[in-house]
Amino acid sequence: MNPYNEQDYQRPALEAPDGARQLLLHSCCAPCAGEVMEAVKASGIDFTVYFYNPNIHPRSEYEQRKDENIRFCEALDVPFVDGDYDTDNWFDRIQGLEQEPERGRRCTVCFDMRFERTALYAHEHGFPLISSTLGISRWKNMQQINQSGVRAASRYCQVDYWTFNWRKKGGSQRMIEIAKREAFYQQEYCGCVYSLRDTNRHRLAGGRERIQKGVKFYGRDEIGRN
Numbered sequence: 001m002n003p004y005n006e007q008d009y010q011r012p013a014l015e016a017p018d019g020a021r022q023l024l025l026h027s028c029c030a031p032c033a034g035e036v037m038e039a040v041k042a043s044g045i046d047f048t049v050y051f052y053n054p055n056i057h058p059r060s061e062y063e064q065r066k067d068e069n070i071r072f073c074e075a076l077d078v079p080f081v082d083g084d085y086d087t088d089n090w091f092d093r094i095q096g097l098e099q100e101p102e103r104g105r106r107c108t109v110c111f112d113m114r115f116e117r118t119a120l121y122a123h124e125h126g127f128p129l130i131s132s133t134l135g136i137s138r139w140k141n142m143q144q145i146n147q148s149g150v151r152a153a154s155r156y157c158q159v160d161y162w163t164f165n166w167r168k169k170g171g172s173q174r175m176i177e178i179a180k181r182e183a184f185y186q187q188e189y190c191g192c193v194y195s196l197r198d199t200n201r202h203r204l205a206g207g208r209e210r211i212q213k214g215v216k217f218y219g220r221d222e223i224g225r226n
């Protein structure tokens, strides 16, 4: 028996820093959000999902990822806040970093921008704690994400960033199990036009086809990147 799979796992109640009972959870997509949302909900922590991801390209991909997240929020009866799709600001901030590799400096700027807006919303709406689903993905550098989150929260004396490791104790496994259970849309690149470019280059170099956006769903096939 695997004690960490979705059926067998006995969820402990998570303790938020300083006993916070309200969390603004930045979400990047439904597959990453599934396990994190279920863990937080099971712990009795009142939370709202904040979807702010102007990095995602093109708009059709952005809408599809957002719609999947809304669908899961409705299923769990969790409030969903739809942030701006201010791509002009995102491209402004990324200027000069277009050739950076994934997990490089472009990603730091991208995380900074998303978490700064999350922290601002938390500050304006009385959330003492923020965190993000981004850290559960094995494709991401968790330290890089946590540093951006802490940096953004430090702008406000009443807001903290929760650096919890959502991958541990089977979190990564359950993330995939929940994604399959819910048949979430399965993106094959991180999100920005540069990650799409680089993933396609990598695939073509390996003799594979270009990404087909919008067509893969967990549980219906096994190709994916979350």
Ligand code: SF4
Residues within 6 Å of the ligand: 055, 056, 102, 103, 106, 107, 108, 110, 111, 190, 191, 192, 193, 194, 195
């Ligand atoms: S690869 Fe992902 S994290 Fe990095 S800049 Fe692009 S969308 Fe943002």
